[in-house]
Structure formats: structure tokens, C-alpha cells
Amino acid sequence: MKSCITCGMPFEGNHANDIGLELPEGQVCKFDSVDGKLKSGEEIFEGGVNFFAQAATDGNRDLAIRLTRKNMQVLPYWKLHPFAGLEGPAATDEEFGAAMAKVLF
């Protein structure tokens, strides 16, 4: 299954045609790129926080931040291209699993 290298979103179902950018490392969704360029790590992080706050945490921004860290920390792209926002407390496996169960891609 193909997925976005910077946020992990699978390119299937409603998102099958949401590829916005092709990098040597892989494909990036349209939410993480603008005008054919990759957004900064901080911008993509902020997008993730807004996504989780709306889709999974009922507006709990602190939890959404930790979920975003958990999600992005495991992506190989961000291991190669770390940024400051990745450092800090991350959601537990239980919190992440509960959140992902609420997310409808």
C-alpha cells in the first residue's frame, strides 16, 4: 500500500488521488505540499495537529500534538529530516490506537 511519506496517510479510498508531490524518497500528499514544494516540518506538524484535534480528540490540542509526534516520529522521512517540533512528549500506543480507531480516512 502506498502512503504519504511525510504524514503516513494512505493513498486509497477517498485519498487515492491526493498525491501532491513526488520526491526521490516517495510520494507526498497534497496536504503536505504547496505549489509543487514540500511544506516545512513545522507546517506539516501543525496540519497534523489540526487534523487529529478535529478527527480524533474533540479539540484536545495537547493530545493532538502528542498524537502528531507519535505519528511522525515513526516515519522514515522524518528520521532523515528531523525538526525541533518532533522532540517532546508523544502519545502512548494506547492513546494512538484509540485515536486512529476514530479517524476515518
Ligand SMILES: [Zn+2]
Ligand atoms: Zn501527507
